[in-house]
Amino acid sequence: MSPTTVSPGGTVTVNATKCQTPTVRVTAPVFDAVTLNEGRSSTAKVSPDAKPGAHDVTFDCKGERGTAKLTISAGGARPTGPQTPTVPRGVEAGDGGSLSELDATQLLAGTALVAGAVGAAGVYAARRRSGSQG
Numbered sequence: 001m002s003p004t005t006v007s008p009g010g011t012v013t014v015n016a017t018k019c020q021t022p023t024v025r026v027t028a029p030v031f032d033a034v035t036l037n038e039g040r041s042s043t044a045k046v047s048p049d050a051k052p053g054a055h056d057v058t059f060d061c062k063g064e065r066g067t068a069k070l071t072i073s074a075g076g077a078r079p080t081g082p083q084t085p086t087v088p089r090g091v092e093a094g095d096g097g098s099l100s101e102l103d104a105t106q107l108l109a110g111t112a113l114v115a116g117a118v119g120a121a122g123v124y125a126a127r128r129r130s131g132s133q134g
Contacts, residue, residue, distance in 0.1 A: 009048035015041035019061035
């Protein structure tokens with residue numbers, strides 16, 4: 001079973017490599033029953049309401065039963081076992097950047113746009129004032 005620790009709502013992969021029968025039934029109080037066929041693994045989605053702590057996972061191989069422990073983490077604890085690596089990311093707030101990311105061309109283009117907008121606002125204000133006097 002992998003991982004052996006998972007958050008509520010997470011997914012676990014179950015397998016039974018030592019059973020000689022074509023089907024193995026896997027049950028646990030924290031996910032719906034899974035049937036493994038021909039020695040293949042399968043996945044089970046843990047209930048989002050699963051209570052933190054250790055839970056027995058039962059493997060039924062033609063009447064012979066074996067168990068394994070699955071731990072449900074409390075509030076985002078890291079799972080153990082094989083994992084897909086994740087890249088930590090900071091908080092994202094908008095699409096802005098920083099001045100250090102700009103090259104000279106971008107900086108000049110931005111400055112020209114700001115200057116043009118300020119100039120246009122000045123012309124607009126001057127016309128409005130002259131229009132209201134006459």
